[in-house]
Amino acid sequence: MCDKCLAGAAPHLSRRGLLMAGAGMALASGFALTAGEAFAQASPQNAISGDDALKRIMDGNARYVANTPEQKDFSAGRAARTQSQHPIAAIVSCSDSRVAPEFAFDQNPGDLFVVRVAGNFVNDDGLASLEFGTQFLGAPLILVLGHTSCGAVVSAIRVVNEGLELPGHLPDLIGALKPAVEAAKKENASDLVAAATIANVKLNVERLKKATPILSERVAQKKLVVAGGVYDLATGKITLV
Incomplete structure (x- = not known):
């Protein structure tokens, strides 16, 4: 030419x-591009508001209750997740073996950043974990998740009402739940366990909203929503409180 x-x-x-x-x-x-590189370059799934994240996981719970879960292939995305993680929510859950947040919210591995302790309360170690999950992993939502028939709450009630003495380090754990029991007793609730469970969720939600310096600042900047809910062991349904 x-x-x-x-x-x-x-x-x-x-x-x-x-x-x-x-x-x-x-x-x-x-x-x-490898799958991992493509995953890392894509817009993070948690680049959403806390309210949108809450809707997403509650929609997932509705699917779980109806026994119509979307999440069935847990191998999908496994290689991509080795590159990074972008959880849409951090969950403070009880250690109870009957409560499995990923199943209850119908979410995949990588979707939830879960901190678990019997009684679903927040101590300094749990707080640090949540600071990491929100500040550095970008989770726009923290949900404190209690559940019905919680053994830790029942034990705390017995300690308060009956002076029950527990061995080992259990008194430290129960001590973290006493404020919820005392708050529920003031309500003269007919179901003290249910009332203390809800009170415990609410107290920890408020603590997280005010936790300085990281979480309170993110809440003030509208970068983080903190909510609470109770999981019904019998139905699987989560009710926000």
């Missing part, structure tokens, strides 16, 4: 055409 023809053809090469040509050359040379 003559130089004049080449000169005349050059203006017709658009930027898109040049990019496509470059991509074709890269693929021809054997270059391709």
